[in-house]
Amino acid sequence: MKLLINIQFVFMITLLMSSCSQDEQLMYQDDPSVYFYKRGGGLDSVDYSFALETTDVTTDTIGLTFRIMGLARDYDRPISLMLEEGSNAKEGYHYKVENLFIPAGEYEVDASLIFFRRAGLKDSTIVGKLKVVDNSELKAGYNDVVVGAAFDRLSYRFTLTDKLSKPSIWDARWLPLFGEYSNTKLLFLTGSTGYKTWNAFVSLPQDQNQMVQNARYALYEHERDQGPLLDENGNRVVLP
Known part of the structure; x- marks a missing residue:
């Protein structure tokens, strides 16, 4: 009988530890995070040229979509981006990103990547690779590569120029x-x-x-x- 009680005790402890471990995993998985949602077969880059626009066009906008992992909240939550190594685009000069937050009660947002036409782009090509990074409200989410994409779901690449060149595809x-x-x-x-x-x-x-x-x-x-x-x-x- 004593042996049976000991076995049951060990079993209960093991079950409790397993349950705690699962709870920790669930808590981790539910940790609010955000990533690029890549529509159109995984499109995660754009090569943009102002040379295809008339001279009066000085800005243009590309849509970026973000989705969250976890639950919606009753307040707006900012999304944080950084430029990865190898980028020479300057935020605020060559580009800016607007509407960069998850609205209250929402799971997705369409942000705007705005390009600026600058004189130096006539004879150069600017490169920028944006990456989702952690902040106090939203951590970086999925980092896998979806079918048809070149980069993981935390990254988006762009090139910007004002000269004509043969499209890579x-x-x-x-x-x-x-x-x-x-x-x-x-x-x-x-x-x-x-x-x-x-x-x-x-x-x-x-x-x-x-x-x-x-x-x-x-x-x-x-x-x-x-x-x-x-x-x-x-x-x-x-x-x-």
Whole structure:
């Protein structure tokens, strides 16, 4: 009987310790934290050029979405970001982030990454990599990499310039739709389709088809009214 009591005692102690450990894990998991919510197949970067805008445009805005882990609160909670090593963007000069807080009662917020057009961007490209960091209200949340993303869910990268350059995904994504790249063609496509973020691909086939149709019709009208469109190398701009 004494042996049975001792076994039951040891079992109860073990069960209690296990329960405490689980409670600690739950408390840790429920610790309020925040991370980038990456829509569109994990998009977590943007390469932005003011060269695709008219000269009167001095700012532009990119949306950033944040989500929390844990429970909503009845007051606003700030989100803290820092620039990672290797960034040369200057906060307040090249960019700023507005609406950087989780509103009371909410689990998600759409913040605004605002870019500023500066003279030095005519011949340079600025790099910034934003990272979510802890503050007194919200800790850094998930740090895994979602499918289709290049960075973990605490990071967002951007480049900023005012010069034209070939989009990094052109040959892989846009070449089958629009043919060989030129700066003139890119400007023409931007004007005829209204699309500006050429380092991000349009995934829906119907949207791709609409862009191609708009571009072809605009090129047809240009050639009908003004003759062939020549690029910066003297070659005729053509579309497949």
